[in-house]
Amino acid sequence: MRWWSSLVTTGREGLRVQRAFASPSAIARAVLDVLLATALGLLLDNPVAGAMASVGAFICGIGTLLSPLRHRVVNALGMAAGFSVMAVLGALVLGTTWLFLLLLAVAAFAAGLWRTLGVAPGIRGCLTLIGLMITADLAPDVRGGLVMAGWIATGTGFVVVVQLLPPYGPRFATQRRALAALYQSLAQASVTAGSAALGPSAPFTAARQALDLLPQFSRPAAAALFGLLGEAERIRRALQTVRLTVPAPAAAGNQQALAAAGEALDDISRTVASGRAHRTPEEVWTLLESWAADSPVRGPRDLAARLQSAEQLARRTTDDHLGDVLEPHTEVPGLYAGTPSVARTARRIRAQLLPQSPIFRHAVRLAVGVVIAEVIGRSIGGWGGLGISAHGFWVTLTTMLVLFPEYGHTIARGWGRAAGAVLGGLLAWVLSVPHWSPAGLAVVAVLLAAASFLTLRTGQLMLNLWLTSWIVFLIHHVGGLPGPTAWARAADTVLGAALAVLIFLVWPTWSTRRLPGLLAEWLRVQDRLLPELLTGYADVGATDLAALDKLRARSRQVREHLEAAAKQSHAEPAQHRGSWSTAQMEQISTQVSTVAGCATLLREHLPRTPQDTVPELTELADPLHEHLAALARAAAGAETVAPGALRSMFDSCTARSGLPAATSDGSRSAATSHAVALSAATVDAVEALTATIAARHRPRRHAAA
Structure with a gap:
């Protein structure tokens, strides 16, 4: 019964369509990447160039839409370099199956360890492996693979260049988002009735990690952001003190004042996120000052003072004041201290190199899983002439992207990707019926890519519907394969998802x-x-x-x-x-x-x-x-x-x-x-x-x- 209930729960989660989207400007940049790559293929009258450049632009575009930790240009550059290098390596090992499988296992293990840094970095690590599999599986020979890798690198270059275009937004956008989410969590905690229990510490960790990523030369300009992190910790302590020490007779006034504190924290959050001042009404500050003055204990006075200090620091983060020198008495923890990010990342990954670590077990499971999927994919042939024989690219890709360190995510992604691929295969088959001109093919391919970018965060079902349609429509039309090949891609996806679930159940991490x-x-x-x-x-x-x-x-x-x-x-x-x-x-x-x-x-x-x-x-x-x-x-x-x-x-x-x-x-x-x-x-x-x-x-x- 428990297994059936679990399957129903995870299946429902995997098929759920969420209302979560990336920022419109980020989606527009990703679409422009694919548009430029497609236009290049039309101008050169080279379908292979257009297809491979589009693939490079598409995969790296997905990497830019995932939750970024660093500046968007740095993220794009890292994705472009990793994907292009993997594509070249795939071409060089073409024809040496044992060497390719060894390289695939090692790269998959590294991508699994990269999951230590978070979900988004882990997925980016897996995305870079796609370049290795594309050229090693689909290239006709080594020279042809290197040509494909060159066009893929061209597409990834478009991604890096497009990230330099406006709108730019406020400086330190990643750090601002993390701090804004932190202050939003404090605002919610201030109006939540309860004891002195701590709220979730994840927003503090995320903000601290985002600020730690800043290089030393840019930290003085971000001094107010570091100060806001310190004030957030003090505000949390003051909120705990208030809930623990304010006498019961003052409970009604206490709740009213905490609601006012929540409003002030919400305004601070919006100021930090946007870089434009959102002023809290004066009556809110008046209420807080009166509450602090009338309180016989220290907590309300500390909270009011900390809120005032945070509000002043938030004003310093606006575009007009960012980089101003703070007063000497202002505490700015971590401004000049801290381990360089490379050494810190290496230390975090080394800490996972233990047999009992879930991340280590996930990395080993991922390495074994992709090798098994590649062997199975090559062994099944072309599904009776519908697919591309002697390659396991799509089975391996699905297994790699479905396998997660957790049971719930793995099963849910397996359900979602399988169902989305079947629906996407149906849509691709319908789209393959008409005869498309090169221009029409390019337009439809860009529209399908745009739909994939738009639905990236809505769930595996919607994403894979458009993703399968795009890859089948683009690659198979370029290769001159018949329309029913759409069903081979759906079959590969279902097989890869089932294989990922089976591998997890054989060696689980509960x-x-x-x-x-x-x-x-x-x-x-x-x-x-x-x-x-x-x-x-x-x-x-x-x-x-x-x-x-x-x-x-x-x-x-x-x-x-x-x-x-x-x-x-x-x-x-x-x-x-x-x-x-x-x-x-x-x-x-x-x-x-x-x-x-x-x-x-x-x-x-x-x-x-x-x-x-x-x-x-x-x-x-x-x-x-x-x-x-x-x-x-x-x-x-x-x-x-x-x-x-x-x-x-x-x-x-x-x-x-x-x-x-x-x-x-x-x-x-x-x-x-x-x-x-x-x-x-x-x-x-x-x-x-x-x-x-x-x-x-x-x-x-x-x-x-």
């Missing part, structure tokens, strides 16, 4: 089975982080802040992996074999977020003066360490932990030291009271997570290390 290990890993990080934070309240500077920030960064990374795996596990048929159901895992994810939020607040409110120290809290460090270590083993299935013990220890500790009485009669400072409240909230959050793991966890026979 996200469900990774959840206990990821949760245990995150708890081990907390086992080091939370006791260190409590020790920091013993004295000013009692703990190493740099080491704390490294632990917090590691905690954030593991939590992102945990959240992603939990989301991916929902579609898996193996989910019923996991330690937790979907609802239970969602509860654990929320509690993990709450604990992470408490850790952030403990770090934010470490003592700055001797009067703010609370040395009594250090007594809780060892019990918390022991509890978290045991909880990590329980999450991995090695033992169970009874809830309530940590809270009892905290109560006895605070009672013995006199902290409850001190905080209630006002004999201690507000900072001390706040530190005790944060510690109590942290203990409660850990206890809630303990109760969920203890109540829901299914003991395993084998303990996980």
Whole structure:
């Protein structure tokens, strides 16, 4: 039953048509690329030149429409170079099947590892392999393959040149998009009722990675953008403090003020994204200032101040002020620091070279899959004269683009590509009935390419409908093949999709089975982080802040992996074999977020003066360490932990030291009271997570290390 439910769910997802499009200017550039390549073929009266240049322009055009991390010209240049080099290599290994299959496997493995950088870079890596397969599979001989590679490179050159055309948009467009999405997520978090739980950390990671990609010489001009990243982190902490410390009687006014804060954050987001100032109404700032002035706690004052600072920095990002020198006191984290992007990328990829890494297993699976698909594609011949014999290009292409590291994406893409290819084959067969002149053929080919660009992000069904129609209409008409060859392409696609699904099921990477290990890993990080934070309240500077920030960064990374795996596990048929159901895992994810939020607040409110120290809290460090270590083993299935013990220890500790009485009669400072409240909230959050793991966890026979 679970398998059938999974197939229905993923099938419905694969056939779903989304309303997601690239920017109109990016689509127009991609269409212009194909138009120029097609016009070149008409002017030279060379169908092969027009077809190969169109293929180069089309594939690289798709690469420019995927979510870019760098400047659009840099993305286009990278795609053009990679695709052209692969096309040349394919021509050079033509006729040496074993060498071609070896090169294909190595390139596919590298493309699978490139998935470490994200979905879009991973797909770009796979797209470059198409150049290798085109010339190695379709070229008549080595010389003909090199000629084809030359025309492909010409088409990719059109892509690079067209990226230089207007409209240009604001400077640092990629970084602006990431920061705008970050502030939009903060705006949504400010109006969402809840506890001090952290919101998703993915927008912070995306913004940080986008800014890290900037070269050192351009960072001073982007100083305001770096400043906005720092302010976003402070705003998140202030929002957590407000939700945790504002008294209940002020809840109504608190919600009204948070709604105003959300409006201000939304305006900041629009200013950063567009490069034009979107001013927040004065009554919003008046409300926030009044709320901060009337509040007896620190949180509202911090939030109002941080919003004002972010609004000023957002104005600095407008076209009129970008590059202005900031005041000396303005904190701009990461402006001149940071590892060069090449070294950072190499380090991230090296970290995946482990047998237990899902990305490594995906890369190996992809390498094996494309080789098997190529062998099968060459073995089936030409489908009774309908296809091109002795080549496996289309089967291999489909297998490569369907195989993803996750089960849900793989199955959904298999459904979508297969269904789209069948419908596209039908459309291509209809279009092959009339007799087309060279000009008519060029016009229809450009229109089909434009439809493919337009539907690129709408789902695999619509994309492959137009993609199959375009490739069949263009390549097969150029080769003089009959109209029914459209069905051979559809058959290749169905076979490639089925092969990809089968390969995944033979060697799967179930996200469900990774959840206990990821949760245990995150708890081990907390086992080091939370006791260190409590020790920091013993004295000013009692703990190493740099080491704390490294632990917090590691905690954030593991939590992102945990959240992603939990989301991916929902579609898996193996989910019923996991330690937790979907609802239970969602509860654990929320509690993990709450604990992470408490850790952030403990770090934010470490003592700055001797009067703010609370040395009594250090007594809780060892019990918390022991509890978290045991909880990590329980999450991995090695033992169970009874809830309530940590809270009892905290109560006895605070009672013995006199902290409850001190905080209630006002004999201690507000900072001390706040530190005790944060510690109590942290203990409660850990206890809630303990109760969920203890109540829901299914003991395993084998303990996980």
